Amino acid sequence: MEKVDKKKNFDITIAILILIIIAVGVMSVMCCISQYEKNYRLKLLNNELAFEQNEGELLRIEYEKRTNYRNVEDYVVNRLGMTKINSYQIEYIVSNNTNQTLLISAEEDNAGIFSRISRAFSVALEYFK
Numbered sequence: 001m002e003k004v005d006k007k008k009n010f011d012i013t014i015a016i017l018i019l020i021i022i023a024v025g026v027m028s029v030m031c032c033i034s035q036y037e038k039n040y041r042l043k044l045l046n047n048e049l050a051f052e053q054n055e056g057e058l059l060r061i062e063y064e065k066r067t068n069y070r071n072v073e074d075y076v077v078n079r080l081g082m083t084k085i086n087s088y089q090i091e092y093i094v095s096n097n098t099n100q101t102l103l104i105s106a107e108e109d110n111a112g113i114f115s116r117i118s119r120a121f122s123v124a125l126e127y128f129k
Contacts, residue, residue: 086123 076082 084126086119086126 073084077084
């Protein structure tokens with residue numbers, strides 16, 4: 001009788017081990033499938049991100065092309081008749097009276113040759129900025 005009891009215990013242990021191995025195998029396969037799906041989704045999202053970044057870069061280039069500051073400056077100078085302010089055209093005056101605004105313009109006719117050369121040089125530097 002002892003042999004029959006040992007054989008039944010051995011069969012139950014083998015059955016439990018087989019069930020555990022099957023359960024671990026099924027869980028492993030499910031995890032691999034889930035990981036594959038997530039990796040595929042990540043790849044799709046990375047492709048979408050790259051596309052949107054390229055689209056953003058194209059929009060930035062288009063924006064910069066449309067707001068070319070040279071074109072804006074040409075429009076302001078030619079169509080609106082505005083001129084660029086130079087540093088020698090502005091003079092600051094300290095005044096205690098806050099009710100008045102004074103505008104003082106520098107006279108270029110009385111300027112010497114060196115001041116005219118320096119103004120021309122500053123205008124050229126301003127142009128190349």
